[in-house]
Structure formats: structure tokens, C-alpha cells
Amino acid sequence: MPKPRSSQVSLIYTPYYHCVSRCVRRAFLCGIDKYSGTSYEHRRAWVEDKVLWLSSVFAIGICAYAVMSNHVHLVLCVDKDKAMSWSDKQVVGRWHRLHRGTLLSQKFMRNELLSENEWISLKETIGVYRQRLYDISWLMASLSEPIARQANKEDGCTGRFWEGRFKSQALLDDAAVLSCMAYVDLNPIRAKIAKTPETSQHTSIQKRTEAIQQHKRQPYKLLPFVGNPRQDMPQGIAFSLQDYCELVDTTGRIIRADKAGTLDSAHSPILSRLGLSEEQWITLTTEFEQHFCYAAGAEQMMQAFKTHTHRKRIGGMKQAKRLLS
Structure with a gap:
């Protein structure tokens, strides 16, 4: 039986959440339907534009996103204090x-x-x-309903376009947040529809790498990377954008080559800080959803989240100990 959303979201423990919405019909959200030959590629822009627009309305930052053929990935950061200050x-x-x-x-x-x-x-x-305005469910509804109406109108039909519920995973620590972001950004690489992160259409990593290449500020509609922790730190992701993009690019090339690569944590500031090995990082960025259900983080954080949300058990505890120790 599905768990109530209130038992999956706890802002006391984390503001970060990984959300996934999937289509219920064979008619694709985006991409090309191999049965009919119809292309729905133009719908990717619908979803991306809507996601970025919603970030300017809600007190919820967009850390990462990827618009795939029949589902959408989002990594969100809820900023309750911002909403309360309005x-x-x-x-x-x-x-x-x-x-x-x-x-x-x-x-x-x-x-x-x-x-x-x-x-x-x-x-x-x-x-x-x-x-x-700081509720994840309302943001996801504000994304899904307009897209469903627009797609149904284009298809000349009625009925459900999305599954009844979106999937939500609480990301309980920095390792879970960064690895989940990379997992989302590398979706097109794993699906073999892009060769490199910067050529992954309608993803957050493409937006971020474009900003670096053009020597511009970070995309203002995405939650920014703000560097290492320090006093008077601005709101954002506490890592270097350059380090993150380089790590995702190297990881993507290893995944694309489908063979072991070089990803030495001694040469990666992010992996060194997170205390993750190369094997842990590759597993997390390729199989994140397979190993965690409602929450992801170190074993101690998972135990605390389980107690706070009144669960008898929570899936992924063994994986947390193995992958996010």
C-alpha cells in the first residue's frame, strides 16, 4: 500500500528530495514512439520550460533535472524559511x-x-x-497537470497521462544529494541517447556546462553551487560547480565506454570530501533508484529518518551501509 506523502517528507531532517513522474500511457511524454513513428521530441521543451518557470514561483530550488522519453527526474531543495519571509x-x-x-x-x-x-x-x-508554495506535492501537481492537458489536447484524447503518484526519495546527507544529482544528470548517458553531459538535451548538467563554457554566472533558475562551507554562506549547494561538472563528465565517459575507467578519489575534491570510493560513486550514479526507496543516506541518518516518520522498516538500509558509509 502506498505510504502517505507526509511520511516521505520531513524538512526537519532534509530539504532535499528526488522526485520522479512517469507516464501511464504507451504514447510517450517525449521521444519517438517506435510503434507509430510519431515524434514527441518537442514536448521535452514543454517540461523543461515549465520546471524552470516553477522555480521562480515556489520556494523550492531545482538542483537537477532530466526530461526523459516517458518520465521526468527532479532533485529539489525546499526553502521553507524563504517562503515564511515573503x-x-x-x-x-x-x-x-x-x-x-x-x-x-x-x-x-x-x-x-x-x-x-x-x-x-x-x-x-x-x-x-x-x-x-513550499510543498513538493503542489509543485509536482503544477508541473504535471498543465503538461497532461497540453499533451491530451495534442493527442485528441482524454484520461490519465501520468501515473497517479510521483515517486519521492528523501536525500539525507551530502553524499546522497550529490550522487543522486549525478544519477539524474547522467540519465541520457545511461540511456545511450547522448555521448557527453554537455550534449544531454533538456538536462540541468547541460545548462550548467553551458554557463561554464560561456564564462557566465550559474543559471539563475537552478540552485547554484556556492563552494566549500564557510561563514555567511549563501543559499545553495556546498560544493564547487567546476568540480561537480568535471566529476560528472568523467563518470559519464566511464559509463559510456561501458568499462572500468580512472576516477581516483585522491584527484576528486568531491569524492574525497564525501569519503566515497570510485566503486561506490559509480554504483550510486548508475543504480541509485535500484538501491533506495523512500530515503537515501548514511545508515545513521536512515535510522533517524525511519524513527521520525514512524516506519517499522525502511528499504535500502543495507545499501546505505555499503554505499554511503
């Missing part, structure tokens, strides 16, 4: 970018005078909107 006007304004809101919220945005009772009712509504 003014009432900002909250309602962001929500109105997604939905029409209520008559009261529309009056509020037009700066019309509200009665005391109307204001009390509106404050309750704003509280609901604020909570939804």
Missing part, C-alpha cells in the same frame, strides 16, 4: 501566477478596502497559499 502581497502574487485565487485575494491585489471579517478570512487563505 510578505502577504508576495505570497498572493506568486499564487496568482499559478491560479486565479479567490475574490478576496483578487481584491487584495487591487488594493481595495477589505472589511475586518474579509481580512480575517483572507489571512487564513494566505496561510494556506504560503504553505503550498
Whole structure:
């Protein structure tokens, strides 16, 4: 029986989550249907554009994404403090970018005078909107529903386009976050639809490598890499972007060659800091979803997450001990 989403998300333990939505029909989300010969490649841009746009609405950062033929991978970072810092006007304004809101919220945005009772009712509504704007389920719904409607309209049909629930994995430590990001970024390499990360269309790694090649700042719609931990550290991923891209590029070449490569942790600042061996890293970046279910992290973190979410057991404990020690 599926677990309630509340037992899969615990912001006390981690703001990072790996989410996957899959199509329920044989008609592809993207790619080319080998049975009919119909190409759905243009839909990749629909999904990518929507993901990046949603990052400007929600208090949820996009760490990594990959739009595949029949599913979408996202690595998300929930920033509850950011949502709580927004003014009432900002909250309602962001929500109105997604939905029409209520008559009261529309009056509020037009700066019309509200009665005391109307204001009390509106404050309750704003509280609901604020909570939804850092809720993973609402972000995934805001991605899935418009794409489903657009695809159904194009296909001239009705009914489900996505599976009923998206898959969610809590990423409990830095090793789980970085390896899952690389796993997502390397999806096209493993699927043999791209040869290198920078040629992987509609992925976050392509966006990041393009920024490096063009000597630009990091893509502002993606959660940035902010370097090693330090005082007054900005919000972002506590690693070097250059180190991450080089590590993913080397890993991708090993996967593409389908043979052992050189990935010495002594020469990789990220692997050295995470304390992962070459074998652990390659396994995690090629088989991440196979080894973990609702959460991924070191054994101690998995035990704490299991207790906090009131689970009797949690899949992946042996793998956590072997791969994320």
C-alpha cells in the first residue's frame, strides 16, 4: 500500500528530495514512439520550460533535472524559511501566477478596502497559499497537470497521462544529494541517447556546462553551487560547480565506454570530501533508484529518518551501509 506523502517528507531532517513522474500511457511524454513513428521530441521543451518557470514561483530550488522519453527526474531543495519571509502581497502574487485565487485575494491585489471579517478570512487563505508554495506535492501537481492537458489536447484524447503518484526519495546527507544529482544528470548517458553531459538535451548538467563554457554566472533558475562551507554562506549547494561538472563528465565517459575507467578519489575534491570510493560513486550514479526507496543516506541518518516518520522498516538500509558509509 502506498505510504502517505507526509511520511516521505520531513524538512526537519532534509530539504532535499528526488522526485520522479512517469507516464501511464504507451504514447510517450517525449521521444519517438517506435510503434507509430510519431515524434514527441518537442514536448521535452514543454517540461523543461515549465520546471524552470516553477522555480521562480515556489520556494523550492531545482538542483537537477532530466526530461526523459516517458518520465521526468527532479532533485529539489525546499526553502521553507524563504517562503515564511515573503510578505502577504508576495505570497498572493506568486499564487496568482499559478491560479486565479479567490475574490478576496483578487481584491487584495487591487488594493481595495477589505472589511475586518474579509481580512480575517483572507489571512487564513494566505496561510494556506504560503504553505503550498513550499510543498513538493503542489509543485509536482503544477508541473504535471498543465503538461497532461497540453499533451491530451495534442493527442485528441482524454484520461490519465501520468501515473497517479510521483515517486519521492528523501536525500539525507551530502553524499546522497550529490550522487543522486549525478544519477539524474547522467540519465541520457545511461540511456545511450547522448555521448557527453554537455550534449544531454533538456538536462540541468547541460545548462550548467553551458554557463561554464560561456564564462557566465550559474543559471539563475537552478540552485547554484556556492563552494566549500564557510561563514555567511549563501543559499545553495556546498560544493564547487567546476568540480561537480568535471566529476560528472568523467563518470559519464566511464559509463559510456561501458568499462572500468580512472576516477581516483585522491584527484576528486568531491569524492574525497564525501569519503566515497570510485566503486561506490559509480554504483550510486548508475543504480541509485535500484538501491533506495523512500530515503537515501548514511545508515545513521536512515535510522533517524525511519524513527521520525514512524516506519517499522525502511528499504535500502543495507545499501546505505555499503554505499554511503
